[in-house]
Structures are given as structure tokens and as C-alpha cells.
Amino acid sequence: MxxxxxxxxxxxxxxxxxxxxxxxxxxxxxxxxxxxxxxxxxxxxxxxxxxxxxxxxxxxxxxxxxxxxxxxxxxxxxxxxxxxxxxxxxxxxxxxxxxxxxxxxxxxxxxxxxxxxxxVWAFAYAEPQGRYNLADLTTTAKKDGSGYTINGYKAVVLGAPWAQKLIVTARTSGAQRDRDGISVFIVDKSAAGVSTRDYPTVDGRRASEITFENVKVGADALIGTEGKGLPLIEKITDEAIAALSAEATGCMKELNTATVEYCKTRKQFGVPIGKFQVLQHRMVDMFMAYEQSVSMTYMVNLKLGEGDAERTKAAAGAKVQIGKAGRFVGQQAVQLHGGMGMTDELNVGHYFKRLTMIDTQFGNVDYQLKRYSEAA
Structure with a gap:
């Protein structure tokens, strides 16, 4: 490659x-x-x-x-x-x-x-009962003449306070967790029946809880084929995982740089703490975790165009590595900076918060490990 x-x-x-x-x-x-x-x-x-x-x-x-x-x-x-x-x-x-x-x-x-x-758009897919299962949907879209009527609730819709349009996943047929019967719709956030509750997230962003009450959309709001939307949803979320992995490597790179610089200047017992071998070992481990994450990020981005099974394994594997490495690098960076590592004035804690949010988005380490094993 x-x-x-x-x-x-x-x-x-x-x-x-x-x-x-x-x-x-x-x-x-x-x-x-x-x-x-x-x-x-x-x-x-x-x-x-x-x-x-x-x-x-x-x-x-x-x-x-x-x-x-x-x-x-x-x-x-x-x-x-x-x-x-x-x-x-x-x-x-x-x-x-x-x-x-x-x-x-x-x-x-x-x-x-x-x-x-x-x-500006937002992706309304997550529901409280669904955990990370993209097929676990209680939001419904019932046929209504030539169009559809959407009813349901979506949680933690990131970026929704700024959005004008929403991509919404809804069930047009089948039982709550069936893979078939899922459709994807374009919905104007200003449409009648759409209500939002906006709030800040722990990493400084914005999200909304969105309720759809008899929201009417036309036939032209449907993306793809009715009831066959899940493969498309999985493909796009894998592309999102690839992009999130890249964002996480950027966060880890800055944490490594900030930690090394701090350890060169912070003195204890008259010498920079970076001279202590045990701390050098920690920084080497942080660097290795970052480099492994970069490799996995390159790999998943190069495999997005391959078959479903290969793409799924690549995305799940990258998300596992990013989740583990992000937590390790973030924790070590905070630890090596001491108590000030989590203060609002220092960027270290902000990077750690962002890495923590990335870990939970589209499935955490445990979920992606299970997904990888099922695709292997």
C-alpha cells in the first residue's frame, strides 16, 4: 500500500x-x-x-x-x-x-x-433504547398518500442546534430490531411537528434531543429504497468512523507534544521530570499508541471502498484501537501534567474530553470488538 x-x-x-x-x-x-x-x-x-x-x-x-x-x-x-x-x-x-x-x-x-x-446538517439516528444498534428503532415512518408521516424520538443529535436539515432513520416496516424495514429520510428541522431540546456536550459541542410528532415529508425526502436503508447507514457510519479516527489522531498528537514539552520544563529535585526513566517509558508508550492509531486510521480510510465485510472489519478494528489509545494517551497526559491537567485553562483536559466522546460515538470499544468478531 x-x-x-x-x-x-x-x-x-x-x-x-x-x-x-x-x-x-x-x-x-x-x-x-x-x-x-x-x-x-x-x-x-x-x-x-x-x-x-x-x-x-x-x-x-x-x-x-x-x-x-x-x-x-x-x-x-x-x-x-x-x-x-x-x-x-x-x-x-x-x-x-x-x-x-x-x-x-x-x-x-x-x-x-x-x-x-x-x-448545515445533522444525523438523527440514535435512540435511548438502541445503545449502538443502528437497527433498533422505534421511530416510524408510515405511508401517507404519496409521502410519509414520521413519529418518534432521537437522542444526542450532535450538531442539531446549528442545523437546518436532518438525516433521519426510521422504521417503515418490520419489528423493532429487524434489519429489513429501515428507511432514511431528509427532514427540514423547521418542519411542523419537529421539536428540539438543545444542550452543550462535555467536549464543548452542542447536541439536541429531537421529537417528531406527525411530521409529514414527501416521497422525494426518501434516500435510497424504502425498507432497505440499513446497508447504506452502515456504510456511511463506517466512513464517519474513519473520519473520527483521523480526528482522534490529531488530538493524540497534540497531547503527546504538550506532554513532552511539559516534562522538559517541569523540574523536580532540581532536574526536569523528563529525565526520570519511568516517565520516559510512559511517554514512549503514549507515542506508540498514537503511531498505532495513525496506522489503523490510514488502513480504514484505504479500505472504505472494499466489500462490506472488509470495510466493517477495518472500521471496527480502527475504532477499537482509537478507543483504547485515546483513553490511554489522555489519562497519561493528565497524569504527567499533575492536577492542572484537568483545569479549564489548559488544553490537555479538553483533548481528553473530546477523545472520550469519540470513543462513545458509533460504538465504544466493547461494541466494536463484538462487531469485528462477527464480521471476521
């Missing part, structure tokens, strides 16, 4: 690095997440202006002709700066659903809004 980046991909990374170094330092980010809005629409517009929101879309769809590797590059840099803007939810997930399952009419009508930064 060739792990070298093309000239265009290197240029993309340099562009993102330059922008974030200039506009997304840690103190600025702290102030932004404490505002009522919790994000910067003007920064989202700048992402669009620089072509970041167009990077993974084909030229036929108005994009720059990239794909998963471009998402990986962008998400890694976003992880290094703890970017809160909903790139994952809008570009990777919603864009993925439209690209892989959307009709030509849906693609032409909706993808330009994503690329131009005018439309």
Missing part, C-alpha cells in the same frame, strides 16, 4: 494548518464554545470559501474530486485544534448519504448547499 500523499493533498493539509493556526488557537476556541451559539458561522463560511467543504465530493457533483483521504486530512487537522464546526455531520455523513444513496435530483438540489456552506 502507498501511504504517501499527493501534491494536492499536501497542499490541502498546509491550507488547513495555516487557517487554523491563524484563526483557531485554544483561547479563541474556549471563548467560542462558551457563547450562546457555541460555534462561528463565519468560520464555516471560510471553510467553504477555501474549498474544504467541497474537498471529498467528485467534480461531477461540484466538488474538488477528493474522497476519504481528503476527509482524513481535514479531520486530523481539526482534531489538533478541537474544531467544533459540524464538518463530520454535514460533509462526511450527510454528504455521504446524498453521494451514495441520493437520487440525481437530490444531489443536484442539496449538495451545492453543503459545498457552499449555506446548509
Amino acid at each position: 502507498d501511504f504517501s500523499f499527493t501534491e494536492e493533498q499536501t497542499l490541502l493539509r498546509n491550507t488547513v494548518q495555516s487557517l487554523l493556526a491563524d484563526k483557531y488557537d485554544f483561547d479563541t476556541r474556549r471563548k467560542v464554545v462558551k457563547t450562546a451559539e457555541g460555534w462561528r458561522p463565519e468560520m464555516w463560511a471560510q471553510f467553504a470559501e477555501l474549498g474544504l467543504l467541497a474537498a471529498p465530493f467528485s467534480e461531477e457533483l461540484g466538488g474538488l474530486g477528493g474522497g476519504a483521504i481528503e476527509n482524513m486530512i481535514i479531520m486530523e487537522e481539526f482534531g489538533r485544534h478541537l474544531v467544533v464546526e459540524p464538518y463530520l455531520e454535514t460533509v462526511v455523513i450527510a454528504g455521504g448519504f446524498l453521494r451514495e444513496g441520493g437520487s440525481k435530483e437530490q444531489q443536484e438540489a442539496l449538495i451545492p448547499g453543503i459545498i457552499g456552506g449555506e446548509t
Whole structure:
């Protein structure tokens, strides 16, 4: 496998690095997440202006002709700066659903809004009883004339307070946990019957609890084939896992850098604590966990185009590694910084919180280990 980046991909990374170094330092980010809005629409517009929101879309769809590797590059840099803007939810997930399952009419009508930064999306899939099972749905979509009526409840819909449109999974037939009978819909958040309760998450982002009460959508709101949506949902969530893995490696890279620098300057018994062999061993273990995570991230992004079984194993394996490594690196970084490691003024605790949230998103270590064993 060739792990070298093309000239265009290197240029993309340099562009993102330059922008974030200039506009997304840690103190600025702290102030932004404490505002009522919790994000910067003007920064989202700048992402669009620089072509970041167009990077993974084909030229036929108005994009720059990239794909998963471009998402990986962008998400890694976003992880290094703890970017809160909903790139994952809008570009990777919603864009993925439209690209892989959307009709030509849906693609032409909706993808330009994503690329131009005018439309923000959120993915409403999780339900309280479902744990991580994507097929465990009580939200229903009943046929109503030529369209559908949606009723149900979705929990922890990340990015929903900022979104105008939602990707919603609902059951059109079958029992609660059947693999068949699941469909995917596009719903306007402003539609009659949609109510939200917004709140901040532990990592400084925003999420919503969303209730759908007799929400009517047209036949053109259906993505893909009625009742056959689960394979598409699994494919897009695996793409999201690949992107999240890249974000996590960015977080771990910054934690390693900050910890090594601190251990070079913090003195105890008249010498830098980085001189103590036991702490050197810890930092080496942190670096190894990070490097293994990078390897798994590259692997899953390169395997997204393969068959379902290979893709599932790659995504589950990467998520297991990211979950274990993220916890280890985060805990050690906090430990080596001492009590101040969890203070709000220091970035270490914020990276650890983000890694903890990434571990739980789309299935934690235990769930993904089970998923890997079933796919093997």
C-alpha cells in the first residue's frame, strides 16, 4: 500500500494548518464554545470559501474530486485544534448519504448547499433504547398518500442546534430490531411537528434531543429504497468512523507534544521530570499508541471502498484501537501534567474530553470488538 500523499493533498493539509493556526488557537476556541451559539458561522463560511467543504465530493457533483483521504486530512487537522464546526455531520455523513444513496435530483438540489456552506446538517439516528444498534428503532415512518408521516424520538443529535436539515432513520416496516424495514429520510428541522431540546456536550459541542410528532415529508425526502436503508447507514457510519479516527489522531498528537514539552520544563529535585526513566517509558508508550492509531486510521480510510465485510472489519478494528489509545494517551497526559491537567485553562483536559466522546460515538470499544468478531 502507498501511504504517501499527493501534491494536492499536501497542499490541502498546509491550507488547513495555516487557517487554523491563524484563526483557531485554544483561547479563541474556549471563548467560542462558551457563547450562546457555541460555534462561528463565519468560520464555516471560510471553510467553504477555501474549498474544504467541497474537498471529498467528485467534480461531477461540484466538488474538488477528493474522497476519504481528503476527509482524513481535514479531520486530523481539526482534531489538533478541537474544531467544533459540524464538518463530520454535514460533509462526511450527510454528504455521504446524498453521494451514495441520493437520487440525481437530490444531489443536484442539496449538495451545492453543503459545498457552499449555506446548509448545515445533522444525523438523527440514535435512540435511548438502541445503545449502538443502528437497527433498533422505534421511530416510524408510515405511508401517507404519496409521502410519509414520521413519529418518534432521537437522542444526542450532535450538531442539531446549528442545523437546518436532518438525516433521519426510521422504521417503515418490520419489528423493532429487524434489519429489513429501515428507511432514511431528509427532514427540514423547521418542519411542523419537529421539536428540539438543545444542550452543550462535555467536549464543548452542542447536541439536541429531537421529537417528531406527525411530521409529514414527501416521497422525494426518501434516500435510497424504502425498507432497505440499513446497508447504506452502515456504510456511511463506517466512513464517519474513519473520519473520527483521523480526528482522534490529531488530538493524540497534540497531547503527546504538550506532554513532552511539559516534562522538559517541569523540574523536580532540581532536574526536569523528563529525565526520570519511568516517565520516559510512559511517554514512549503514549507515542506508540498514537503511531498505532495513525496506522489503523490510514488502513480504514484505504479500505472504505472494499466489500462490506472488509470495510466493517477495518472500521471496527480502527475504532477499537482509537478507543483504547485515546483513553490511554489522555489519562497519561493528565497524569504527567499533575492536577492542572484537568483545569479549564489548559488544553490537555479538553483533548481528553473530546477523545472520550469519540470513543462513545458509533460504538465504544466493547461494541466494536463484538462487531469485528462477527464480521471476521
